[in-house]
Structure formats: structure tokens, C-alpha cells
Amino acid sequence: MKLKLKSAFCNFDKNSIKFRLWVYFIIFATLLMLVLWFLQIFFLNNYYQEMKISAITQLAQEISDEYGSDDFSEKVLEESAKNDIFIHVENTDGTVIYTPSNDTGRRFSYMYVKEMGMVKNELAKTGSKRISLIIPEPGTEANTLAYARILDDKAESWTVLYIFSPLYPVTSTVDILTVQLGYVTVISLVLACLISFYLSRRISKPIRKITENAEELAVGNYGIIFQGGAYSEIKNLADTLTYVSLQLEKADTQQKDLIANVSHDLRTPLTMVKSYAEMIRDLSGDNPEKRKAHLQVIIDEADRLNLLVNDLLMLSRMQSGVVTVSKERIELGSLTRSIVASYDILAEQDGYVFETDCDGEFPVFADEQRIRQVISNLVNNAVKYCGEDKKIRISLKEKHGNIRCEVADNGMGIAPEELDRVWNRYYKASTNHVRTTSGTGLGLSIVREILCLHGAEYGVESTPGEGSTFWFELEKCKQ
Secondary structure, rough: HHHHHHEEEEEEEEEHHHHHHHHHHHHHHHHHHHHHOOOOOOHHHHHHHHHHHHHHHHHHHHHHHHHOOOHHHHHHHHHHHHHEEEEEEEEEEOOOOEOOOOHOOOOHHHHHHHHHHHHHHHHHHHHEEEEEEEEEEEOOOEEEEEEEEEEEOOOOOOEEEEEOOOOOOOOHHHHHHHHHHHHHHHHHHHHHHHHHEEEHHHHHHHHHHHHHHHHHHHHHOOOOOOOOOOOOOOOOOOHHHHHHHHHHHHHHHHEEEEEEHHHHHHHHHHHHHHHHHHHHHHOOOOOOHHHHHHHHHHHHHHHHHHHHHHHHHHHHHHOOOOOOOOOOEEEEEHHHHHHHHOOOOHHHHHHHHEEEEEEOOOOEEOHHHHHHHHHHHHHHHHHOOOOOEEEEEEEEEEEEEEEEEEEOOOOOOOOOOHHHHHHOOOOOOOOOOOOOOOOOHHHHHHHHHHHHHHHEEEEEEEEEEOEEEEEOOOOOOOO
């Protein structure tokens, strides 16, 4: 048992959300109780007096407003009885306008003769139209609130309103409140502990679960779905981590596919190089014609390896943001015609047909070297998959303020569900295309990255059995 307690104590984390939230709740509840105690116990007497003065002042204003009316006496009598106060109205020459009479059962004016004299002297001394005093009662803890207000100072003899109200001791009230606040304090602290414990567990539980899943993610177990519980912030965190997890899984799959495809593409030329080198060593070393043919195969395979490495390096640099584009005004028409002209040898030797519709200059703002690479890759792709008629169409046209370039073929086409994936590295459509020229399988991926660097729109339209059209759009130069 001691070992378990020691282990739990050692694992106790003072910086955890659970502990901090519990502490904050307790501190908040404690401060709230301290403020309540301070206000109710220490300020109660002053607060009671201030409220009493405020109420008497308001009542005096109401009586002043009624002064001179026919029912003035009834109004004063009603307020006196309702508020348990003594009201007296008289002129400074001694003429009594109102005072409680004997038959009402109320106190007579002589009950506050001394207090009234003190108020008169203070009123005369200050020269104010209203005054209030707290007069202690000798031999008791009670006080009297004495209030005076001049109702009419136009005549030679002023009319003065006197109001006297007892201020009862609040000691008994304070004692009652002390007991009540004691219960309230205990109950509040207990509730604060329970609520903070519940909330801290409810908040920390999904975070602990996310942490456990993140540890799985760290060791390479991708594709984890994170659960965020009921709180928006934690749920957003879980959704973000889920997205990261799925992206890591996707990247891991692509990395494995890349390694597999690169390994495959490297194995073939390396095997060829090794095989023909052995043939030169063992068979054709003394035969110049065979040796030359075998050496040419080695050279061709080395060129293929070099092309593969260059394409991989180019794609990696573009995806990492190392490669940038240097835009300038270029004539896309002239550029396209020069690219197509470089394929004349395929037309002469292999019977390919290149149809162009790019008369004009079609000025755009782009990186000439990169756009040349885009168009060349699209034409190379069309050459590989153009079908038996070996016909490729290249066209330029203006569309909605942009220059649209299209490269089309009449090959087998691409299934609709595969259109978005043709831009991926090493992706091969499910149709049985046969490459008639060498390549690395990275051409369309490089096209996508270059067009993304230009902020250009691009896409592919294809109908299985009828062919495909790859296109991109660049903004036309205004001048």
C-alpha cells in the first residue's frame, strides 16, 4: 500500500490541466467567499446607513413635491406610518404645520425636541437647504437619523421638514449572516471541488486519448482517427491531427510506391548495363561491330538513368519550394510551334502526325523555360498513348481572357475515376497502354508542379476508347 501511494505521489503532475483547473476553481470560490464575507460583515453597518439616508432623501423629495396640496397632511401621515418614521413640519417662527396627533397613536413632536434643536442649529450654521445627521442614543447602541429640508424659503418665516428615523443595531443581523455565510462557504467550496474535479476529468480525458494516439502516430502507425470529445477547441485539434494522420499515411504510401517504382526503373537499366558489359567482356570484345552495338545499349541505358535522376531531382526541388519561376512576356504561339517542329523526326521515321492550330503569337506572362517543359511533357505523353493512328493535336485559343493550350490524342482514353490520379508520380492508368518511347513516369507530375508555381488552371478531359485532352490556361498579357 505504501509503495502504491508513493508511486501515485511521484506520478502526480502539478502542471496538468486537471490539477490546475481544480486549483483555479478552489481559488475562485475562496476569493468569492472572502468578498462576500467582507461586504456583508464589515460593510453592512455603513451600507445600512447609506441606504437609510438615500430612502429618507427620496421620501423628503416626494413630500416636498406634495407641499401646498390639499391632501398634504394625509400624504405625510401615510408615509410616516408606512416607513415607521417621525415627520414634523413647522415654520422657523414656531408655527406647526404638521406633527403626529394624539389620536393617531403616533409619537408627539416633543419626543425629538433635542434632536430637532440639534438639526436646527446645524442647518443654520451650514446655510444649506438640507442636512442629515446621525445622532447617537445615550446608553444604547441605537442611533437616530435626523433629516431636515427647507420646503419654502420665500417668506420671512421658512417652512422646514423634519424627518427622524431610528437606526437599529445590526449586530444581531451580522450574527445571523455569519452563521449563514459559514454554511454557504462550506457548501460553495465542496461544490467547487466536485465541479472542478468533474470538469477537469472531462476536459483532460480526450486530451489524454489524443496524446496516446499521437504516440502511436510517432512510431509510424498512420491512419489513426483522433476523437476530440464535446469541446470545440479539442475537437478542432483532433480533426487537425486526424487530417495530419491521414496525410502522413498517404505520404507514407506514396513514398513506398516511389521507392518501389524507382527501384524498378533503376533495376532494369542497371541490369542491362551489367549484362551488356559482361557480353563485351566475354563475347564481343574482339568484334568491333558487336562491341559498338553493345556499348550503344549501355550508353542508352545510362542516358535513361540520367533522365530519371534529373526528373526526380527536379520534382523534389519544385515540391520543396526550391525551384521558382521567373515570369516574363513570352509569345506562346511561337514557343509551341518551335516545340512541335522538334518532333519532325518522329513524323518522318515513325509516321506520327502532328496537327497544330496555333497561328498567332498569344502573349502570356510566364517562365519560358518551364512552360516549354510543360508543353514538351504533354506532347511526349500524347506520343506514348496516341493510339494506332499516331495523331496528336496541339491547339492554342483565347478563352475568357486566358490563353488555353490543349494537347489531344486518339488513344485508349482514361476512366473517369482515374482522371484525378494521372498527375501522381508513376501513376499508370488501368487501360493497357504501351509506351512507344522511353520515359520516367514523372512527366505529368512535373507538369502539375510547374503549372501550380504559375498559379495556372489545368486539367484533363478523356473518354475511354476515344482519347484524351490535356489542357492548361495562362493569363493573357494585357499589352
